[in-house]
Amino acid sequence: MPPTYPRGANLEQVKWQNRAVVLETLWRFQPLSRKDLAERTHLTAATLTNIVSELIAAGLVHEVGLGEQLLGRRPMMLSFAPEGYMLIGANLSRTELSIALFDLLLRVHYVLIRPINFRVGSAAETLIHLIGQVITLSKVEPARVLAIGISSPGPLSVEQGVIYAPPQFSDWSNLPLGRLVEQAFNLPVWLENDANANALAELWLGAGRAYNSFIYVESHSGVGSGIILDGRLYAGSAGVGSELGHTSIDRHGPRCPCGNYGCLELYASGPAMIERARTLYHNEEPTRLIHLAGPNLRDLTLDHLIDAALEGDSLALHVIQDACRSLGAGLVNAINLLDPEAVIVGHKLNRLGELALAPIRDVIQQQAIPQAAARPNILVSQRPEPVAVTGAACRALSGLLHRPDLLLRSI
């Protein structure tokens, strides 16, 4: 692909860009007055009068009452219309399909969760059927649904809306899911890697709200990650996200199925921790874990480990904190390469709070080079429930706010 050139701008683009900027700013910092918006966007008050009138006429924004003011006229505060329009978020995990209906404030209005079998049935039809179900069962007026966001694990082409599933899940392999859903509902659809979508959720709703750049990492069946640079999700040259889980922390470590050696995922994923716990267990006294996972830790899950660690089980704590130190080592590399403002640790690990953060923070404090003055803040995820679909909804919201023509064309 030859290099793309920066594009020239024209007046229509200015118009839409300004509307996008206003919408995004209002979303992140609502409620705001017209004056506040003018200051933050560096547009003039006159322009904000114009733009806000449009947004109110379109039903996207409401005046929500007068704000406080020490002296002079009190400002009229603006917020997103709470229930004017709706979004659909859908998440495919390895075991289940979650679909939810959100309003434009990303509050949940309806949730549907179904176990799925990747090997059976026609994948796209199932998803389309269930999205339809959510719309009818929630009794939302279909015309008020504006967009659909879909998050899915593992390699996919964001631009083409295709999932490259492993061959054994033949039904999902090379599936142009984005386009199929788009056609079925005649709505804009955004497909996104699940960790990337979760990173966006941190940016919009979670611990990343105060930052312009951060690295998000989560551990479950693998180690997923997403990178936010300059307030935007970094997509990479091929639209495939970042793969912190497959950066190596030990070139002499074991071989990873990906071809590399000593990948972070081999030390810090859920299965890696379970494996480690089983190995260490044989040489230890009986612990709290055996009550949870049965003899020889036969049924051990990551949740068991986390529960046990929270209850003070030393083996579980040891295994988890070891994994967190590995996570820290991988993050040090990413930090030295990208110099982010923050690191956010998410998903299951956030139940552990400081128990997980402390070892990560220690490693980073000691081993990352102090770029400029400050090292990045290390934070725990703060996304609201239902966690799985919120990222997908954020992806749809983010897509919509950057395409205000999709929101305003109707008027």
Place this chain on the structure above:
Amino acid sequence: MPPTYPRGANLEQVKWQNRAVVLETLWRFQPLSRKDLAERTHLTAATLTNIVSELIAAGLVHEVGLGEQLLGRRPMMLSFAPEGYMLIGANLSRTELSIALFDLLLRVHYVLIRPINFRVGSAAETLIHLIGQVITLSKVEPARVLAIGISSPGPLSVEQGVIYAPPQFSDWSNLPLGRLVEQAFNLPVWLENDANANALAELWLGAGRAYNSFIYVESHSGVGSGIILDGRLYAGSAGVGSELGHTSIDRHGPRCPCGNYGCLELYASGPAMIERARTLYHNEEPTRLIHLAGPNLRDLTLDHLIDAALEGDSLALHVIQDACRSLGAGLVNAINLLDPEAVIVGHKLNRLGELALAPIRDVIQQQAIPQAAARPNILVSQRPEPVAVTGAACRALSGLLHRPDLLLRSI
């Protein structure tokens, strides 16, 4: 620092942005016709007529003759005016100060190189004096010099133009070099980390011209790197560049002065290779190296190693290719994290060509995950001489092209 909000645009910004886009596009792909520019920038032909007239009137662009055309009117090709205006590039290395005068095509017109002693003299005055010397000795009309770019190793604040030198170089420590030079010549000055500047040079003049994103890496006294994303130099949140040299490839490796363990720099920098050659040498037969570096490889330099490797010396080749495999391991991590289109290996190593590239490429081919379809291209640097100052001049050019008001305000 609170998050910065995206800013609204207005028509004046559109004007300058379009001029910047046209200038940048013309620079990278000159010669181009007005029609070519219109297609690449997605502006209309009418707009290009207007903008090009301005640029010609300002003396920045010349019509350089008719191009070929199968049918119809032949296009008038445009190029940057070869000698209308000039730029200064300056590079501080650990041992010498290089300053050169360039035209807007980044061709060298005058070079001055001086050995320096970091411990003695007033640093800023020396640099300012020598820049003045270049201007007078080259007999360029001072008013035609438009901007100054300065590259320097090690941590610095791009935005504030300050060099944070190690304390032993007290004269250069916390020096607001950018502002001092700016005031001395009343010209815009850009200060940039040397590896970052070299990455820019690859983008504008070298192996990176065909790519929008790549990772540039060079090995000398350390391992330097620069990241180009989306056709722009990635600056990080604090304006400090990327530090691939201080990403770890082996958490059980030796401790690095930076605090981390097993940093890439400990395996792939010049001093690391020299050390390794000395260690291995004692157990080997006499080699070609002894002729170059004296008994016990007392005076061995990286250049010696490279020369010997080019002449087929097996020890030198072994040491270098080992270092390159380490470099590959570090690059695999960066690739899996950032998914760039290319990797460019520069500086001294490019004398080795495929001898250095092959082991790097092997490691990446085997260990990087194939994101989307293709793995990144692995290339060797192609910058023109004089290598050291070209990066600095590119930084100045890049700065100017993004601020066309600095170029056009005079008319």
Place this chain on the structure above:
DNA sequence: TATAGATTGTTTGAGATGTCAACAAATTCT
């Protein structure tokens, strides 16, 4: 209670930019 002062929001008209469509210019092919 009236008035001054301060702050937010609105209106009007002006200025600037890129665009559109028609046209001019230059070249090849038949």
Place this chain on the structure above:
DNA sequence: AGAATTTGTTGACATCTCAAACAATCTATA
């Protein structure tokens, strides 16, 4: 010589933001 084709130019035009005056709304104070 004329049709076809491509590049470049011109002037009317639509539209966006902006500046400035103005309206609205609130507090403080005499």
